[in-house]
Amino acid sequence: MRKIVLAGNWKMHKTQAESLEFVQAFLPQLEPTPAERTVVLCVPFTNLGILAEKLKGTRVNLGAQNVHWQDQGAYTGEVSGPMLTEIPVQYVVIGHSERREYFGETDETVNLRLKAAQKHGLIPILCVGETEQQRVNGETESHIRSQLDRDLVGIDQSQLVIAYEPIWAIGTGKTCDSKEANRVIGLIRSQLSNQDVPIQYGGSVKPDNIDEIMAQSEIDGVLVGGASLDAPGFARIVNYSVKH
Numbered sequence: 001m002r003k004i005v006l007a008g009n010w011k012m013h014k015t016q017a018e019s020l021e022f023v024q025a026f027l028p029q030l031e032p033t034p035a036e037r038t039v040v041l042c043v044p045f046t047n048l049g050i051l052a053e054k055l056k057g058t059r060v061n062l063g064a065q066n067v068h069w070q071d072q073g074a075y076t077g078e079v080s081g082p083m084l085t086e087i088p089v090q091y092v093v094i095g096h097s098e099r100r101e102y103f104g105e106t107d108e109t110v111n112l113r114l115k116a117a118q119k120h121g122l123i124p125i126l127c128v129g130e131t132e133q134q135r136v137n138g139e140t141e142s143h144i145r146s147q148l149d150r151d152l153v154g155i156d157q158s159q160l161v162i163a164y165e166p167i168w169a170i171g172t173g174k175t176c177d178s179k180e181a182n183r184v185i186g187l188i189r190s191q192l193s194n195q196d197v198p199i200q201y202g203g204s205v206k207p208d209n210i211d212e213i214m215a216q217s218e219i220d221g222v223l224v225g226g227a228s229l230d231a232p233g234f235a236r237i238v239n240y241s242v243k244h
């Protein structure tokens with residue numbers, strides 16, 4: 001059975017004090033986990049240390065939002081694999097569309113970051129997805145195929161999560177139709193050599209659409225931005241009530 005990975009991506013939100021408030025409210029609302037469900041909080045670097053303490057012994061895993069491909073060096077503003085695993089951090093988001101769009105990430109740097117994450121035992125959450133224009137032009141499949149072809153060179157698919165995030169659905173309230181997300185995720189799976197890779201959907205996931213999304217046969221979890229900032233809302237998402 002494929003693992004289900006329910007991850008929050010806080011992006012550039014929450015101070016340390018705010019992240020502690022979140023965890024205090026969030027943990028008591030978690031229902032006992034079915035064994036196949038993994039919960040992850042991907043938070044700003046500044047909050048990793050304090051949350052590692054608070055999440056020790058709980059069922060919540062910790063994730064970062066990027067990692068550099070070198071272990072150390074003159075790379076101002078970057079953070080390396082050994083720095084993350086020391087905390088300890090278990091997951092890392094790589095290739096998010098915001099990194100690709102605003103910070104010049106390319107498929108080549110995404111591939112280097114994926115390799116570095118795996119070298120240090122971090123599980124990468126690789127984000128792929130099309131722009132609105134690519135969808136209108138009928139280029140969704142070819143774009144995602146090209147991303148996967150380049151990003152996954154030399155990557156161990158047994159230690160990987162993929163998030164399908166249509167860029168036009170991120171932070172817009174325009175969720176991708178769950179059946180369409182299911183179809184695209186099926187196409188992504190058909191490109192993988194390992195059929196057990198969990199593939200998430202991301203893009204305006206909310207407490208009121210999680211059950212429908214998780215009812216789809218190909219969707220193995222969600223990567224949640226805005227709605228993961230609210231403790232009761234994110235608890236409702238990870239406690240979703242359907243299984244497939």
Ligand SMILES: O=C[C@H](O)COP(=O)(O)O
Binds near residue numbers: 009202224
């Ligand atoms: O990483 C998360 C995604 O970008 C989705 O963000 P969103 O849930 O705010 O649309």
